[in-house]
Amino acid sequence: MEHDTSSNADCRERILEAAGEIFADCGFRGATVRKICERAKVNVAAINYYFGGKEKLYAEVLRHWHDFATKKYPLLFGVREDAPVDEQLRGFIRSFLFRLLDKGKPAWFGKLMMREMTEPTRSFERLVKEIVRPRDRILASIVQKMVGTSVSEEEIRLCCASIIGQCLYYYNAMYVVTRLYHQDVSKPDEIERIAEHIMQFSLKGLEHNSKHDEDRTKKETESRTSF
Amino acid sequence: MEHDTSSNADCRERILEAAGEIFADCGFRGATVRKICERAKVNVAAINYYFGGKEKLYAEVLRHWHDFATKKYPLLFGVREDAPVDEQLRGFIRSFLFRLLDKGKPAWFGKLMMREMTEPTRSFERLVKEIVRPRDRILASIVQKMVGTSVSEEEIRLCCASIIGQCLYYYNAMYVVTRLYHQDVSKPDEIERIAEHIMQFSLKGLEHNSKHDEDRTKKETESRTSF
DNA sequence: TACAAATTGAAACAACTGTTTTAAACTGGA
DNA sequence: TCCAGTTTAAAACAGTTGTTTCAATTTGTA
Structure with missing residues (x-):
């Protein structure tokens, strides 16, 4: 199936949550995929599987938490x-x-x-x-x-x-x-x-x-x- | 000779100069000893030889350029x-x-x-x-x-x-x-x-x-x- | 000049980076 | 049940990091 925008809510969501915190704390360069995956309790390969790389994950994180901030x-x-x-x-x-x-x-x-x-x-x-x-x-x-x-x-x-x-x-x-x-x-x-x-x-x-x-x-x- | 505070002005000075720029541009983590050494035109081992490591160099850089800023x-x-x-x-x-x-x-x-x-x-x-x-x-x-x-x-x-x-x-x-x-x-x-x-x-x-x-x-x- | 100390240079080190590979485990429809 | 398609897991990959090693070179001095 397409794993592009809105499937596999569980793992994807957990990664977005963990990445939001780690990126905010450590910055893009300072955050490591292993740190994020450890916090999200997923395998290191999950980020590449779901988002296609660290950079694309970062872009998604920005989108996701901007929506959240605007709503709140x-x-x-x-x-x-x-x-x-x-x-x-x-x-x-x-x-x-x-x-x-x-x-x-x-x-x-x-x-x-x-x-x-x-x-x-x-x-x-x-x-x-x-x-x-x-x-x-x-x-x-x-x-x-x-x-x-x-x-x-x-x-x-x-x-x-x-x-x-x-x-x-x-x-x-x-x-x-x-x-x-x-x-x-x-x-x-x-x-x-x-x-x-x-x-x-x-x-x-x-x-x-x-x-x-x-x-x-x-x-x-x-x-x-x-x- | 003692290579503690104020000898070997040439190499030491060149490193302080290069490190000042690179640290300011890239931050402590973002700056690499190889980048600094390349700009200072010294071997990668020079930083450890003269300053005892990246972190001690950083502390020296702060001291050095604070004096400069205060003077100017x-x-x-x-x-x-x-x-x-x-x-x-x-x-x-x-x-x-x-x-x-x-x-x-x-x-x-x-x-x-x-x-x-x-x-x-x-x-x-x-x-x-x-x-x-x-x-x-x-x-x-x-x-x-x-x-x-x-x-x-x-x-x-x-x-x-x-x-x-x-x-x-x-x-x-x-x-x-x-x-x-x-x-x-x-x-x-x-x-x-x-x-x-x-x-x-x-x-x-x-x-x-x-x-x-x-x-x-x-x-x-x-x-x-x-x- | 001679020689010990200081300095330099190239290579290698172990740890860590993002990413890829490969195979196993799981999933849901026939 | 079976089995393609999806998801997970572990290992390995190639590249970079700070640091260390050790021999070669330069330097200061007697």
């Missing part, structure tokens, strides 16, 4: 698109943080994405096109609504970067935060507190731009690349 | 400790960004540090104690001066995280920024622009927290806007 934490955390922009931004930040910091399966995809950003594999291009860019567009449109139309494209990009950067920090520097402050950033209460701080910090950061735009337009017009 | 980009970018706190913060941000984004050797240590944070090696503990914690203390004291004494330790930590997070973003998401906006974040002009944005964004973010402190009009007159 929608992009705006359930906030409706016609809600006040402030609420939309808060939803975005909370979703982004929970996807990265929540314990276990929900965070697997976030970790994989993070690894793709710092050391891309062959899946990078697809991920940027299908996942990063759409999300970036949504955040940019939220920011745009908050700062007004007189702010340049580039400054909106910088503001988006400031927001995303604050969120990513808690994942990237997780070991440091733990070591330095003995703070567990994966507890839901803590995530909520962090989210609210980033929300308030960014609200003020954005407000600045919306009031000052006329002073700085002369400096930025040179490098404006609108589409 | 001091912690506050040359701003004196008695300068206005705003200037100190600006110096800190510029130093942090240039250390990460500047091209070639100056960035090697920043990249190695970043890798240590996301996937620690045996050098992690020492780096946190000797480098991360002191730097964190300096930033915290700057932030403390800016927001006043009535702000809790935890809120200062959150603010420091927001500042560092914004800086780290441009390194961690470098591939994404390049792909998404075709923007080269390693050009000095661009780094300066990013630094100034983070400076302004953070100034407002901090101001929010110190809203209840009234006595802070002396050094920030240039950037007072809303409220």
Whole structure:
């Protein structure tokens, strides 16, 4: 029979589960097929049999756990698109943080994405096109609504970067935060507190731009690349 | 002769140079002794002869390039400790960004540090104690001066995280920024622009927290806007 | 010059990598 | 029951890893 997309749920599922954890923990290169197979309790040949190789398994893992993450934490955390922009931004930040910091399966995809950003594999291009860019567009449109139309494209990009950067920090520097402050950033209460701080910090950061735009337009017009 | 700390400058130096680049590019696990030796134009046995193994070489590389980075980009970018706190913060941000984004050797240590944070090696503990914690203390004291004494330790930590997070973003998401906006974040002009944005964004973010402190009009007159 | 120590070079080592092979075990329909 | 087709299992494969061995070469010094 065809062993392409959706048969042999048992073994296949077990491999996807084990691979999700191992890839998230060790990265693509650091994860070994033997480690994955041991955790999934299957023979080393199973990965090649079901997925056709380590790389194709990795691509499947990305797909599988992205669906899972999207289902558990929608992009705006359930906030409706016609809600006040402030609420939309808060939803975005909370979703982004929970996807990265929540314990276990929900965070697997976030970790994989993070690894793709710092050391891309062959899946990078697809991920940027299908996942990063759409999300970036949504955040940019939220920011745009908050700062007004007189702010340049580039400054909106910088503001988006400031927001995303604050969120990513808690994942990237997780070991440091733990070591330095003995703070567990994966507890839901803590995530909520962090989210609210980033929300308030960014609200003020954005407000600045919306009031000052006329002073700085002369400096930025040179490098404006609108589409 | 003793081949312990500072002899055989030629071969040793060449290995440190090559290893700095390869480790920064590929990480500890990703870098192979053969790749390093090939670039350094030495035999594969040289690393074990001069440093006693890959791991000890790595520790030496961290030491060596940290000294280099500190010399080229001091912690506050040359701003004196008695300068206005705003200037100190600006110096800190510029130093942090240039250390990460500047091209070639100056960035090697920043990249190695970043890798240590996301996937620690045996050098992690020492780096946190000797480098991360002191730097964190300096930033915290700057932030403390800016927001006043009535702000809790935890809120200062959150603010420091927001500042560092914004800086780290441009390194961690470098591939994404390049792909998404075709923007080269390693050009000095661009780094300066990013630094100034983070400076302004953070100034407002901090101001929010110190809203209840009234006595802070002396050094920030240039950037007072809303409220 | 002579000689012991330091350095280099090529080959080999054992451990580990992803993948393939080969055969045995299982499965479900005739 | 039988038996093709599917799935599992163990072993082996070729390639790479960090490290070691050991002889050849270079170096410093008396």
